[in-house]
Amino acid sequence: MGLTAPPEHRTVSYAPESQEGWVATRLDFLVNWGRANSLWPMPFGTACCAIEFMATAASDFDLARFGMERMSFSPRQADVLICAGRVPFKLAPIIRRIWQQMPQPKWAISMGACASTGGMFDNYAVVQGIDTIIPVDVYVPGCPPRPEGLIYGIRMLQEKVKNERSSDAGIRDEMEPDPSSQLYIPPSVIDELGEPFGNSVNQTRSGL
Amino acid sequence: MTRFEVVRTGASATGAQPATQRNVSHRSAEANPSAKALQDKFSAAIKRVEVIWAETIVYVDPAAAHEIIRWLHDDQSQQYDFLIDVTAVEYRDAEVPIEVVWHLRSLPYRRFLRIKAQLPKGAPLEIDSLWDIYKSADWLERECYDMFGIRFRGHPDLRRILMWESYKEGYPLRKDFPLRGRFSRSEQLRQALAQNPEARYSMEELTIADAFAELPQDMRERLSKGERTGE
Numbered sequence: 001m002g003l004t005a006p007p008e009h010r011t012v013s014y015a016p017e018s019q020e021g022w023v024a025t026r027l028d029f030l031v032n033w034g035r036a037n038s039l040w041p042m043p044f045g046t047a048c049c050a051i052e053f054m055a056t057a058a059s060d061f062d063l064a065r066f067g068m069e070r071m072s073f074s075p076r077q078a079d080v081l082i083c084a085g086r087v088p089f090k091l092a093p094i095i096r097r098i099w100q101q102m103p104q105p106k107w108a109i110s111m112g113a114c115a116s117t118g119g120m121f122d123n124y125a126v127v128q129g130i131d132t133i134i135p136v137d138v139y140v141p142g143c144p145p146r147p148e149g150l151i152y153g154i155r156m157l158q159e160k161v162k163n164e165r166s167s168d169a170g171i172r173d174e175m176e177p178d179p180s181s182q183l184y185i186p187p188s189v190i191d192e193l194g195e196p197f198g199n200s201v202n203q204t205r206s207g208l
Numbered sequence: 209m210t211r212f213e214v215v216r217t218g219a220s221a222t223g224a225q226p227a228t229q230r231n232v233s234h235r236s237a238e239a240n241p242s243a244k245a246l247q248d249k250f251s252a253a254i255k256r257v258e259v260i261w262a263e264t265i266v267y268v269d270p271a272a273a274h275e276i277i278r279w280l281h282d283d284q285s286q287q288y289d290f291l292i293d294v295t296a297v298e299y300r301d302a303e304v305p306i307e308v309v310w311h312l313r314s315l316p317y318r319r320f321l322r323i324k325a326q327l328p329k330g331a332p333l334e335i336d337s338l339w340d341i342y343k344s345a346d347w348l349e350r351e352c353y354d355m356f357g358i359r360f361r362g363h364p365d366l367r368r369i370l371m372w373e374s375y376k377e378g379y380p381l382r383k384d385f386p387l388r389g390r391f392s393r394s395e396q397l398r399q400a401l402a403q404n405p406e407a408r409y410s411m412e413e414l415t416i417a418d419a420f421a422e423l424p425q426d427m428r429e430r431l432s433k434g435e436r437t438g439e
Contacts, residue, residue: 089372089396089397089399089400090370090371090372090400090403092397092400092401093400093401093403093404096401122387122388123387123388123389124377124380124385124386124387124388124389124396125371125380127397127400128393132393132397133397133401188392188394
């Protein structure tokens with residue numbers, strides 16, 4: 001039938017009983033599998049979400065099951081920034097500095113309503129979502145989220161890590177916003193988009 | 209009563225026991241004896257005395273507040289040796305003055321006294337600092353300055369403590385301050401990210417080198433082996 005390979009082709013014969021086991025896979029898959037299961041978190045806990053984060057790390061929920069038992073209190077050895085709690089404006093340059101100190105590849109989880117949107121703290125002192133400062137991969141809703149919620153967010157992040165391709169050259173670029181880009185939204189427009197709830201200039205609630 | 213008398217509690221104790229007051233009336237409770245002493249000594253500077261829920265409030269002339277509290281601290285019959293809090297109150301009505309509030313406690317006499325000084329809103333908000341009497345006034349007055357803009361004359365280091373030092377929007381706890389601040393969100397974020405915390409706090413401020421000789425022996429030994437303090 002012509003389906004048998006000519007003898008000059010380099011073929012591999014596999015006889016498990018006669019040699020060490022081996023497996024063929026994509027390099028991406030192997031690297032991502034390793035990365036996803038050894039994410040070292042940099043805990044940035046500022047409020048009650050950090051208590052739930054501690055509960056997640058403790059024995060009942062056991063973050064070690066996901067390869068995260070090693071809290072990295074140095075950003076230089078961390079893979080995931082977990083921002084748990086509200087971030088006041090005074091901390092904004094600090095969380096940005098921590099993010100810049102983390103080596104690539106790195107991811108960020110915004111845990112809880114306050115870190116994601118400012119939550120109930122719609123006031124002069126609190127950053128309205130840390131995604132205005134650093135890029136965020138996974139948002140975990142809740143006030144605070146239960147440990148199951150955080151673990152679900154971590155599993156989502158692991159899925160994201162496992163689906164990354166090293167052929168995507170752009171995924172690790174750290175970009176400054178480009179005003180000439182079609183996707184760029186100037187700050188004044190972003191402020192106007194906040195209109196239905198008022199922004200800090202035009203306040204529709206609790207104005208005085 | 210001697211200073212720092214040992215108080216024995218429990219069934220074996222003798223004499224009158226300090227106890228939590230019960231059935232305190234709203235307005236007609238007995239005033240702190242210090243209020244009477246103040247009225248005798250500084251009659252002109254004492255505006256009025258109120259007793260609400262058995263807590264005595266003495267309204268004093270802002271110009272005399274420092275002298276009065278100095279006397280309360282130094283006099284042997286008062287000995288208010290603990291400054292609990294310095295804060296301020298602003299009322300919604302424009303004509304009601306801003307009040308500066310001091311909470312004082314006399315540990316030997318088990319007395320609590322609240323002193324208030326009213327600062328009219330039109331004039332510059334200034335009052336004498338208590339830092340030369342109570343060192344604990346340092347950060348409390350800084351917080352009060354940060355939130356209300358009240359300047360404490362004679363404070364050694366009057367700058368913002370909660371907000372960052374280049375904060376330009378004003379004093380957040382004032383009634384004319386909008387809840388979300390004066391600037392737009394993007395401008396607030398831009399200014400916040402432009403602050404450079406390391407430029408504001410010197411390394412000397414972050415280390416304890418100046419106070420090294422006053423540290424406990426074991427801590428000095430640890431630090432002398434090269435443990436870093438705050439870099």
